[in-house]
Amino acid sequence: xxxxxxxxxxxxxxxxxxxxxxxxxxxxxxxxxxxxxxxxxxxxxxxxxxxxxxxxxxxxxxxxxxxxxxxxxxxxxxxxxxxxxxxxxxxxxxxxxxxxxxxxxxxxxxxxxxxxxxxxxxxxxxxxxxxxxxxxxxxxxxxxxxxxxxxxxxxxxxxxxxxxxxxxxxxxxxxxxxxxxxxxxxxxxxxxxxxxxxxxxxxxxxxxxxxxxxxxxxxxxxxxxxxxxxxxxxxxxxxxxxxxxxxxxxxxxxxxxxxxxxxxxxxxxxxxxxxxxxxxxxxxxxxxxxxxxxxxxxxxxxxxxxxxxxxxxxxxxxxxxxxxxxxxxxxxxxxxxxxxxxxxxxxxxxxxxxxxxxxxxxxxxxxxxxxxxxxxxxxxxxxxxxxxxxxxxxxxxxxxxxxxxxxxxxxxxxxxxxxxxxxxxxxxxxxxxxxxxxxxxxxxxxxxxxxxxxxxxxxxxxxxxxxxxxxxxxxxxxxxxxxxxxxxxxxxxxxxxxxxxxxxxxxxxxxxxxxxxxxxxxxxxxxxxxxxxxxxxxxxxxxxxxxxxxxxxxxxxxxxxxxxxxxxxxxxxxxxxxxxxxxxxxxxxxxxxxxxxxxx
Amino acid sequence: xxxxxxxxxxxxxxxxxxxxxxxxxxxxxxxxxxxxxxxxxxxxxxxxxxxxxxxxxxxxxxxxxxxxxxxxxxxxxxxxxxxxxxxxxxxxxxxxxxxxxxxxxxxxxxxxxxxxxxxxxxxxxxxxxxxxxxxxxxxxxxxxxxxxxxxxxxxxxxxxxxxxxxxxxxxxxxxxxxxxxxxxxxxxxxxxxxxxxxxxxxxxxxxxxxxxxxxxxxxxxxxxxxxxxxxxxxxxxxxxxxxxxxxxxxxxxxxxxxxxxx
Numbered sequence: 095x096x097x098x099x100x101x102x103x104x105x106x107x108x109x110x111x112x113x114x115x116x117x118x119x120x121x122x123x124x125x126x127x128x129x130x131x132x133x134x135x136x137x138x139x140x141x142x143x144x145x146x147x148x149x150x151x152x153x154x155x156x157x158x159x160x161x162x163x164x165x166x167x168x169x170x171x172x173x174x175x176x177x178x179x180x181x182x183x184x185x186x187x188x189x190x191x192x193x194x195x196x197x198x199x200x201x202x203x204x205x206x207x208x209x210x211x212x213x214x215x216x217x218x219x220x221x222x223x224x225x226x227x228x229x230x231x232x233x234x235x236x237x238x239x240x241x242x243x244x245x246x247x248x249x250x251x252x253x254x255x256x257x258x259x260x261x262x263x264x265x266x267x268x269x270x271x272x273x274x275x276x277x278x279x280x281x282x283x284x285x286x287x288x289x290x291x292x293x294x295x296x297x298x299x300x301x302x303x304x305x306x307x308x309x310x311x312x313x314x315x316x317x318x319x320x321x322x323x324x325x326x327x328x329x330x331x332x333x334x335x336x337x338x339x340x341x342x343x344x345x346x347x348x349x350x351x352x353x354x355x356x357x358x359x360x361x362x363x364x365x366x367x368x369x370x371x372x373x374x375x376x377x378x379x380x381x382x383x384x385x386x387x388x389x390x391x392x393x394x395x396x397x398x399x400x401x402x403x404x405x406x407x408x409x410x411x412x413x414x415x416x417x418x419x420x421x422x423x424x425x426x427x428x429x430x431x432x433x434x435x436x437x438x439x440x441x442x443x444x445x446x447x448x449x450x451x452x453x454x455x456x457x458x459x460x461x462x463x464x465x466x467x468x469x470x471x472x473x474x475x476x477x478x479x480x481x482x483x484x485x486x487x488x489x490x491x492x493x494x495x496x497x498x499x500x501x502x503x504x505x506x507x508x509x510x511x512x513x514x515x516x517x518x519x520x521x522x523x524x525x526x527x528x529x530x531x532x533x534x535x536x537x538x539x540x541x542x543x544x545x546x547x548x549x550x551x552x553x554x555x556x557x558x559x560x561x562x563x564x565x566x567x568x569x570x571x572x573x574x575x576x577x578x579x580x581x582x583x584x585x586x587x588x589x590x591x592x593x594x595x596x597x598x599x600x601x602x603x604x605x606x607x608x609x610x611x612x613x614x615x616x617x618x619x620x621x622x623x624x625x626x627x628x629x630x631x632x633x634x635x636x637x638x639x640x641x642x643x644x645x646x647x648x649x650x651x652x653x654x655x656x657x658x659x660x661x662x663x664x665x666x667x668x669x670x671x672x673x674x675x676x677x678x679x680x681x682x683x684x685x686x687x688x689x690x691x692x693x694x
Numbered sequence: 695x696x697x698x699x700x701x702x703x704x705x706x707x708x709x710x711x712x713x714x715x716x717x718x719x720x721x722x723x724x725x726x727x728x729x730x731x732x733x734x735x736x737x738x739x740x741x742x743x744x745x746x747x748x749x750x751x752x753x754x755x756x757x758x759x760x761x762x763x764x765x766x767x768x769x770x771x772x773x774x775x776x777x778x779x780x781x782x783x784x785x786x787x788x789x790x791x792x793x794x795x796x797x798x799x800x801x802x803x804x805x806x807x808x809x810x811x812x813x814x815x816x817x818x819x820x821x822x823x824x825x826x827x828x829x830x831x832x833x834x835x836x837x838x839x840x841x842x843x844x845x846x847x848x849x850x851x852x853x854x855x856x857x858x859x860x861x862x863x864x865x866x867x868x869x870x871x872x873x874x875x876x877x878x879x880x881x882x883x884x885x886x887x888x889x890x891x892x893x894x895x896x897x898x899x900x901x902x903x904x905x906x907x908x909x910x911x912x913x914x915x916x917x918x919x920x921x922x923x924x925x926x927x928x929x930x931x932x933x934x935x936x937x938x939x940x941x942x943x944x945x946x947x948x949x950x951x952x953x954x955x956x
Contacts, residue, residue: 373800384771546759
């Protein structure tokens, strides 16, 4: 466990690639990340970009190590500069001995970087190989392999695996040329980086992970309108959706839970699901509710602004008890804000969103593996409890990648109360002991299924009878009792660090990355408490851990300490030590470690 | 028709033409059921919010009472989930021409195989009388006490421009005529749009006017030509034409999602 190694600084290597938008910086970062993953490294790839299509400064950072790595680092060992601006913006981020690759250096650059400046003919090599300019980053990829003293054949073999999946053979040729170029120069190697064997891990970002979780839990429909940083969920699912004929079972796409547990899951591509991009977010959520009413396991995704547009229909999901799984990926707001940058500023709004009072499930995963689980749990729980389920993401989690293993076989499809015997006495809002009414869909002989945004009777007919208004409100909230009994089945909270420590560091969402990475540098290991379930809130477990703590520190990517405020509301415990960052950037590992060390 | 009624008490104003629309629809459902051309369990009625939207409470069939202006996305969600369902929507001018106009345009553009019946009484009635998108210029409502300064838009023209493949108008006061138009709409494959002109006997009473100023289109209609239909729906006539102006066959949204049902 990492905290036992506090005396040996972790051996972490960071490569940064910078260029203009349109230079293929993201792709280059992902390629290197996948390459290192297949080599057996633990990897974290971040991507930072402004809200524009061409120009501007884009950069991708790839930190890797033999040990689990939770966040990328701002200090760089190799800088790949696709333009001049990159060199100037990152000149103060270089570690000693850092190598800078560029197509050209002016006299001032050479003075600045000295021996560490390496003129790498990326553009020229690509041109000579008749390759498109965007592939020139592969020359640098090969050069990095040389620096890492990777055997040429091993590099070649793994590149073939990376680019076979992508079908861009030319990249391999360019990487080979980059490697040979440095070899011919007789350039020094960087410090030794050990890696494990290929552990069958994959590189995935939070959005892809969430989408895969939905698929593992039997997704039928994904409906979305593009909005950063949620857009890649829409893209990933749209690209992978199946449009092949389904046979006759148009209305029965849901697989039985027994199927999924007894035999291996069908591979993702064999599953039939559909992706729709309608006119706006209001249409997205109302369409999704229509599809769920007709029996389809439906999910939607958006960012804060889009979810703001969905508020009325979110309340309709609550009122009509129609299942819906929703991803909300936070970005720096209010309003359009700083659209391509991160924030945890929507938490309190999300748990209170929608007008009126109704229960909802809100899960905030902290890394891709948790996002996968949260996607699957949200879809299952929303059908089981017939209440809306939100997975709260943010830019840092949605768009940055790390090495993960997803185990779809651990996910079963929970369908909820849809197998009950349905007859002409069917009442959509029948009051039951656990608050969950049997669910039938249109097309069921003899049953009349009435769903409504008005307060209603058990039959689903509008009512203004105060007794019924109260009874139905109670019915909806009574579902929480059962859900809270089920807390033990889920990771509502998680612990890390020294379980015996009297000091507790609390965090949630994507700050998990920086916090657990910073833990590698703490003098006194605290206990870490991650809160995943924001609604319903596991008050008992949180209170029990915090009440006897000596020092409690909370780390949040927002201005007001929103989780601290929720903890105070739920437990009465006031957390005074708040480390807050609200400049639209995620926490820096080293800076955070310093701040934590000052308090601990 | 008793089994199509529910226990809900009808709360429309006595004499409200909404009741006539309800009767026309119930008659149609009975007819289709008797002919065995429709299984009742495969019928879904979706309502918006407004006086019209109360109709879902009075129909003992599958219903989804949506939000103000949002019934069309709900209808399309139901249809894509299960294309074997017959989805009809009851909306109002405030509901679909004011609040939810974007969905109206896009449902027509998409040619989703759903049927929209708009109770067009040219007024927000449930909120006690304000101007909608089809209220005439000069309309004195509670939000425009000196008279509305805006020109109304022509919903049929809008629907033709947006790509609706079935565009019709009927008059709520003519129950048989309305039933026939509803039937043709349901039988049409693709987005069917029906503007049901209707007096609001409390806030905008046009009964006398409509009773003397409507006529049914002749056999030249429905036209397959967009220009012909546009010319007709924009013609300055003393009387208001009723009937199906335009009807063409085009691939539907659901067919593109489920290629095997084409």
